[in-house]
Amino acid sequence: MQYSESLLQAILRQDFCSFINKVFNSVNPGTEYKSNWHIELIAEYLEAVHHRQIKRLIINLPPRGLKSLCISVAWPAWVLGHDPSKRIMAASYSQVLSIKHSMDCRLVMSSDWYKQIFPQATLSKKHNQKSKFLTDANGFRFATSVGGSATGEGGDFLIIDDPHNPLQVNSLKLRHRVIEWFEQTFITRLNDKNNGAIILVMQRLHSEDLSGHLLSNSDHWEHLKIPVKASENIKFYINNKEYEFLAGEVLHQERDQTEHLLKLEQEIGLQAFAAQYLQEPIPQKYSLLALEDIHFYETIPDRFDYFIQSWDTAIKVSENADYSVCTVYGVIENIYYLVSMLRAKLTYPDLKKNIEQLAGKYQPKFILVEDRASGQQIIQDFKFNGFKNIIAIKPKLDKVTRFASVVPMFQASKILIPKKSSFNSVLLQELLNFPNSKNDDIIDSISQCLNFSKEARYSMTVRIRDL
Template identity: 50%
Template sequence: MHVPNKAQFYEAMLRDDLSSFIQRTFATVDPGAQYLHNWHVDLIAEYLKACTDRDIKRLIINIPPRYLKSIAVSVAWPAWVLGHAPSSKFLASSYSDKLALKHSVDCRLVVQSAWYRRVFPCVGLVKDQNEKSRFVTTARGHRIATSTGGTATGEGGDFLIVDDPHNPRQAESPTEREKALEWFDQTFYSRLNDKKNGVIVVVMQRLHEKDLSGHLLAQGGWEHVKIPAIAESRTMIDFGRIRKTRSPGELLHPEREGKPEIAKTQTALGTYGFSGQYQQEPVPAEGGMIKKPWVHRYKTPPAHPVRIVQSWDTAYKSAQLNDPSVCTTWAETQLAYYLLEVWRDRVEYPRLKSAVKSLAEKWHPNAILIEDKASGQSLIQELKASTPLPIIAITPEQDKLTRMSAQSAQFEAGKVFIPDSAAWLLDFEKELFTFPLAEHDDQIDSTSQFLGWVSNQQQSYGYSPVKGDGHRFKRQGAW
């Protein structure tokens, strides 16, 4: 009677148990890191095995970032399935070519490893079809990588994987989200070889209520595994071999990310970001992005600010239906930002240029930010050529909603102060607290432009990015 030794027993365990295989995969693709096992890895493995057996054909897994979702779903699972059925075909995608390629290379590294060949000796790769983005087995199975928006022309799969379809920085953009949803509906979904028995797995952190997970859950017919970082209520988990009860407030993996680390993440992301990315409960974006309790008040502005900054959002036209042009003036200290004044009016270009000069003379700013588009382009060129004003051109890189969402944590952290009273305060508050449902968003644009610029300055230079901070420019000659 043959008695298997420890090595043979371990290899048999890797063949039979996907969770153990995931752990071995982790050691292969990230050999310098310490693996800390947790029950959620076992749960994901159980669901993936159910997909392998076609007991589940449509699966969504929502889990916080950096909890082994990609190693489990995009790297280990395809390698494990190919080990059992080398003719299986996988088509896997991520939001960028670079990320999709990394997952593909990691999976190929596993399949070509010595330990994998011992566990699955029947799997071999075709030499002339062994590439970073695509590898083919001798049984004509494959794993092909693509990206959100990619065509994958002529390619198909028995298993389709969507791993993080949205770039977290672009998920707030309606245009970018719609592109991802349309790509999934019109292109990627059609790549199933067998529409009845094919399997699709979507694994991602929630980024918006109308992201791909929200889009698919609204349609129905998807098995949904929701794993928040902090249990919000008593939760019973009973699937496959997993029996787990989470108590309210219980952390997902305290050995890896405990209360201090979670608290830092909450502060960094703000409620809006943390609720989606870590709790898998995206806060609806319709109104109320900035909460009233987050905004502090002041009676007297700081006497010695680090600098004064003016932020301009200029309108295309002066018509009554268009957004007005806006200038917000800010005092920056080492701990907070104080809104000193809001100038807002619908004016033609000559009066707009005069307003920039007069407000600069009033406040003597260290920097004047002007959005480099529409009338702002001419304004920047003329003022730089004819005045000593410290003009800085700002090129907007994302849409309005995304830019303000990125700065919401500044408000929540209590860094933004507005005065107790001012003639312009009521209009500013109305727009701030109802964004993005407000009729106009010009004051929001000016505000997010300032907060984004000053944050970048502090990250790059510390609190003294401007030469001679505290010394504001003096008027030189006629403007």
């Protein structure tokens, strides 16, 4: 059935879900658009915000669900198309990401098809930047980042799209920084405190992320939570329409398959999957590892591909001083067998002696040493003495984030600990209680090794020999 050009334009002008389809094709030329009921549902909620039926909206949706295209790209273009005087502010955790969404929105509004359906929404030639572009009616879309400056700016609609950096969300300090920015800076940018609207869209990352904080401390937020798979029958009601998500169904039948989701859960770990894909983060008041996440070996392989030693050093021997810890791994086919562990309070001479002894015993491919405090002197001394396998490690993130990133390796049986050993008691105590354990030196040693190994594998490139 062929539609006239005027009828197609009328549909795009009046039906936001069809408009999203057109926006997708403009931003992703050559990529097939696969419609789904959840996009229609999101469109209904955004229309309710547009008409001020909803003024506070949280949308939690799994990755790759077109949330940013719908909310940060298509919706601002739609709002400005219907009223070019509206002012929209949008923020993401990354300025680069925020600018990308802004440029995609501007690309849509600069297209011929958009100009035909919204001829009154013309872009200003005097103020047309990547981070902020105006219409001739003095409306605009302004892009900023979480923590970024918004001085002098104000909006009728505020959008927060992925406020947390996933690599930093386990840091209490950095989570609170996002929450403080929202409460003390961004929310104050509403032009009309009574009629202005705010949309927060994100995949859940932590029980105490911005979504969790707002839902726990206020009942003013409308909450649209869409998991990748329904554990029970879920019904959504909006604008006299009902959407039903039946138990056992996956979100997108064409894209999401149960066997792939199971594999993904194994790869990223239960905690990350529960948060990002089911929108049900596991409360972090407990340890990051459960006993069932830890896997043991009874017999050690006859050979290994290589050994790694990971040192977390300290040189004080007082009662309250930290321990020096070395964990030693035999690696075969990317499985890490914890074959030995040293944990003691050592003076500097004794520390050097133990490093030399363990290096002589295992002939490790890498000796990892944290590059700070006593570790800096160790690195200098051993490199001076000809140890070419000494690797200086400079931590970039906090302890909890570093260890949380390797939890999936435990859950996927990529790291194995001996079923019986002299150090299992203290090892398991620290593993099962972190981040609430009294000591965390073993944790630091383990996460240092596993994070180094992950980065080393990811940085490997294929080399083609010249012919």
